[in-house]
Amino acid sequence: MSTAASYLSAVSEADARARAHGGTPNSTPALSLSSSLTGSSEDTVLDDTGADVVDALLYPRVPPTSEQVFTTVHTEFGHCANEKYRFTSQHRAGTPYKSNPEQDPPYYIVLTTYLSYLMVICLGHLRDFIGKRMRPSRYKHLMAQNGYAALNSDFDSFYTRRLKTRIDDCFSHPVTGVPGRTIVLLDRYSPDYNVTMIPTGTRTRALNISSYNYLGFAQGKGACADAVEESVIRYGVCAGGTRLEGGTLDLHLQAEALVARFIGMEDALISSMGFATNSTIIPALVTKGCLVVSDEYNHASIRYGVRLSGASVRMFKHNDMQSLETLLREVISQGQPKTHRPWKKILLIVEGLYSMEGTLVNLPVVMELKKKYKFYLFIDEAHSIGALGPHGRGVADYFGINPRSIDILMGTFTKSFGAAGGYIAGNKALVDRLRLRGHSGTYAEAMAPPVLTQVIASMSSIMGVTIPVEKSSSPALPLLRASSVDTHVSEFEPECAYPGTAPVSALPVWMPLAPTLVDGSDGQMRLRRLAFNTRYLNRGLRKLGFITYGHDDSPVVPLLLFGPGKMAVFSRMMRTRATPIVIVVVAYPATPLVLSRVRFCLSAAHTKEDVDMVLTACDEIGDFLDLKHGAGERWPLQEIIDRAVELVNMPEAP
Incomplete structure (x- = not known):
């Protein structure tokens, strides 16, 4: 907001609207289906572009009570007062460490993955062969001319030009604002098959499962932000102190x-x-x-x-x-x-x-x-x-x-x-x-x-x-x-x-x-919420039948996709849902050629309902793309959601 008065006015109006709903929430409400922000509206603490957006997306549905104090807007950090949704990340003494065993997919998945790459590579070489003769102006940087060597290597740039470009809309998406629980995407489109990207001028707020914001400290409000603001006042950009x-x-x-x-x-x-x-x-x-x-x-x-x-x-x-x-x-x-x-x-x-x-x-x-x-x-x-x-x-x-x-x-x-x-x-x-x-x-x-x-x-x-007994300098x-x-x-x-x-x-x-900050309660709450979210998503995905790598306590959860085409479709389907979800897809050379994957990055800023939303999306898309090839006992989605606390607290399998 431009002034403190306008900010307080917006808070008052949002508070009045929220009181009409009644009740006291135990956690941050789930993201609204109307999650798109259009036009030139600013991504402020209270974006008053519409009542639905303000109530459901940028402010709790009811005001905080004396027992439940929210110090940040819930787009940055989801609030959860339910102590059941907590866990302590710790290895049990006396037990050997082991990660979840890596599982192999069915042979037809491996075969179709290799065939997919083979087809794309053959088509890419064919297009290069014809293009250099029919449209040489587009290949100037790959061919020697006027006594100069080629600026770029034809072979070295092949993967980027013929494979990665096909799915470039899944990478390097421009964003704005705080990369907290949610993030605002700057919408774009490509008229030339991802060679160039043109912004549309609209924005979309999405659930952010892609940032390394493990403890949720990516916030514009809160104790840490107040300390940083004070340091800017005292030190400036590069001097002082x-x-x-x-x-x-x-x-x-x-x-x-x-x-x-x-x-x-x-x-x-x-x-x-x-x-x-x-x-x-x-x-x-x-x-x-x-x-x-x-x-x-x-x-x-x-x-x-x-x-x-x-x-x-x-x-x-x-x-x-x-x-x-x-x-x-x-x-x-x-x-x-x-x-x-x-x-x-x-x-x-x-x-x-x-x-x-x-x-x-x-x-x-x-x-x-x-x-x-x-x-x-x-x-x-x-x-x-x-x-x-x-x-x-x-x-x-x-x-x-x-x-x-x-x-x-x-x-x-x-x-x-x-x-x-x-x-x-x-x-x-x-x-x-x-x-x-x-x-x-x-x-x-x-x-x-x-x-x-x-x-x-x-x-x-x-x-x-x-805090010492006497410290008069601390206001x-x-x-x-x-x-x-x-x-x-x-x-x-x-x-x-x-x-x-x-x-x-x-x-x-x-x-x-x-x-x-003094009593450490905020940090301990973040640690225990991250541990719960991590185990819940890890175990929930495996109960749905997906092949995942890593340990239950890892905040990074790799879900195997294998096929290059599935990687692009999975990312697009997550991003274009009614409530968009932003994820990270990873392929060669960061991973072996046939082990493409999506990496979910959990945060203490996510609520249990946010993880439910991710599991629901994965369940639907996994059935559509034939991704459920994991071994072991499977549970239906609703049972996983209902028994989340039990699932998290289950001991590791021997």
Whole structure:
């Protein structure tokens, strides 16, 4: 809204309309069927383009009560007061870890998938052959001319031109606004088979199951947003605050100290880009004469960093501990190539949660191998930090393992924390060395103050904040003391305990402290809601008969589609439903050629009704596209919805 008065007026009008409905909701209402926004209306907190849109989509149907306080609009974060829809993400002690077994589809599915690619490839080559002779002007960039070589390789660009272009409407869709529980799509169409896209000028609000917004911190309202707003006022774009040498602010030091405390390590180093954290730090860890043992499904940033380092690299089968141990025995016994001298250093690099597969690293077995073979361990927790474990501290928290028994923990702030950048955590001597030798600290730009504030605020809301007896400089102190809330206490054993709360001295003195941020209740609620949504969708899809990969507690749920044509149709059918659903489809080269899939990304911002909607859509589209080829017991859709709590709390199959 342009002014505070207009905002309050809109709130009052929406409140009056909502009271006419009566009743008190326990959760955010489901998205309305009238979910399209047309014209040039602004995507504000209360978009008054029509009563139906305001009531059903942008504001709760009835106003909050004293027992139910909504601090955000429900398009960004769905509100759910039902405590049954909660779960704690934690591995059961004494039980071996295992992911859901990968299932093979029927032979006719594999055969038709290969035939589909064969047909598209043959037709593509035929079109290239004819087109270069009939319409050479369209192929100038692929043919040598005037003594110049072709600008692009004909062979290298074939997949993009002849396969990906056919389904380009499923990728890179322009959006606007906050990528929270819902997201607003800018509608477009193509008059030339996806070669160009033309905006229509209209917008569509859709349920967002495509963003890495695991804890729902992608919000324009709430405690974190208030803290970020205050930092912009105080620091501006690039100046202000207590500036240290090298472009470092006091906020950088506070953020690094808080990250180290959150992770459970001695020290941490933050970087302004997650990809660069891996690609610039790994060369500072290993060099020529060292060996990197890498999981075959490790992220591109890890592969790039290893190439830059000059170290030798050997890969083992994805999450296969027997393959890993066999490889370790071989490389240790053989030593360096040619000379057979012992390796200077052996570094095992794995990911905590593999975002394309939905699998977790088998950390208990890895730790046993570490004790036996004496290698260094580097874990990339880009997707697992904040999303796994009873305290949100990643895979070490999930498995109940002391984080300091791991040499290096890397993670990003772009997923669970709603910010940007990444971190490296370890012992102080190691981190101090990386500050000098890592390229990210020397050549990269420092993180901006608003981003740092978002990191600090979101981590604090998970940890909770310890308020001292006297802190007169905090204007919110009387309110915080009046809330009479208990601080979060770690349930870990002393030898692997995480610091329970963040001392208020570790936070900026000017940062506003909401009661829910101080007591950690907001963060714990988000962690438990994410765990419930994750298990519900994972298990619900399998009960419907779909083939899915990964672990029940993974917030990324890959559903196998196989055929390239089915991938495009699945995405379009989800997006064009009465209540549109935005998803991510993934194909070669990100996956093996015949293992195309859709990845659902769950969030704490989603309600149980949102997951019901996704299951309903998958059930209908799965029947239409013949996607239900999974083994095991099947339940009808309504039974899955009715028995959701029971389904989530079922123990894992032996």
